[in-house]
Amino acid sequence: MNSLEGQLLIAMPDMDDDRFAESVILLVGHGSEGAMGLVINHELANLRFADILDELDLGDPDAVIRLPDSIRQRAVMRGGPVEKGRGFVLHSSDYTSGNSYPVNESVCLTATLDILKAMAFGPAPKASLFALGCCGWSPGQLEDEIARNGWLTAPFSKELVFETPVEQRYDAALASLHITRASLSPDAGHA
Template sequence: MNSLEGQFLVAMPEMADERFAESVILLVGHSDEGAMGLVVNHELADLRFADILDELDLGDPDAVIRLPDTIRDRSVLRGGPVEKGRGFVLHTADYKSGNTYAVTEDIYLTATLDVLKAMAFGPAPKASLFALGCCGWGAGQLEQEIAENGWLTVPFKRELLFDTPVEKRYDAALASLHITRATLSSDAGHA
């Protein structure tokens, strides 16, 4: 099997599952046993990074209040419908802890409180994003969904993950394949 780990999935217009409509997902794991990914283009509207710090009691409340707005007001992404209360951080290779997993040679995944503290109080990774929840597929499930034209695969581009505004990531992912919403067809082609 060809692993898609480190690539993006882009939901097709006819995605049957509303939870994934217009989603861009970074696959952080893919093997014969299944796949795991994080939605990287849907924000949780009423939740900010400072709210997470407060809820988890990860810093002195006065220190959290004094954080720069760029840190306090960071968006929290809806990473997926599985384990919605669990946090996952995608970040650059300049941060590592004992529980850091390499997704690509440039992008790592950490799901411990230490990375949240580092993001808030330093030393922070150069670039990072925080998501609650993840996406999961059983053995062969993702391959079947791709075969049924549910997803497009897009090669990894760091810019899409960290430099493109969240609300523009879906269109940017399509553009990287030289297509737009208008030219995207929901009809599958099989040779």
Template sequence: MKSLEGQFLVAMPDMADERFAESVILIVGHGEEGAMGLVVNHELANLRFADILDELDLGDPDAVIRLPDDIRDRAVMRGGPVEKGRGFVLHSGDYNSGNTYKITEEIGLTATLDILKAMAFGPAPQAALFALGCCGWSPGQLEDEISANGWLTVPFQRDLLFEVPVERRYDEALASLNITRATLSTEAGHG
């Protein structure tokens, strides 16, 4: 199977693992060592970007209070069940801290304090999504799950990641394949 890096996974309705029910995951790495991704459509309840910044030493204890509401109130995604205390930022390709992993020309992944400071105080990427935790698959595991009809693959769409409201991302990912929840079958078409 060719690399799925930079593509979305969309959970099938009969996903056995409830942690991934109705999930849309961006694959940020995929190769012989396995795969890694971030859930991009499940917010952590009662946690905002300002809460994360409050926990960090930014040098100025009042800095977070002075941030505009749109930055303070930015959602935090539940990126996955692995490394749940670690932050990851998916962002537009215009930002590169030197610690940025370039997924495609359009999108990068940065997991250092630099990106959080840039998001809060600038210069920030044009678009960014912050997640705690990630998803991981051992070698061959993701391929097996796809073959077993656990996931659909969807080509990368910048608007799906950054523009579509979080609660609509699952349906919009399906719509990009001309599928709706009502027409999505849980039976594989091997026959």
């Protein structure tokens, strides 16, 4: 299978693993060593970006309090069940640091504190998404799950990842393939 890095995984509606039910995942890595991705459509309840800044002591508490609500109240996404305490930021490629990994020409991944400071205090990337945790697959595991009809794949969409409201991303990802939940069959077909 060709690399799916930079593409979206969409959980089939009958996904039997509750951790991934109705998930849309951006694959940030995929190759012979396995795959890694971030769920982009499930927020962590009762946790906001300002809470992370406070916990990591990333700025003067008074400066954090003075941040606009649009920054303080940003959602923190549940990126996946692996490394749940580690933060990952998907961001537009206009922001780069020595620690940024280009996923594709439009989006990068950074997992260091410098990106969190930039998101809060500037200069911030034009678009970003912060997640705790990630998804991981061992070699061949993701390919097997796709073959067993567990996932659909879709091309990357900057609008879907960064602009579509979180609660609409699953249906929007399906719509990008011109399908709906009702039009999907749980049975795989093989020629």
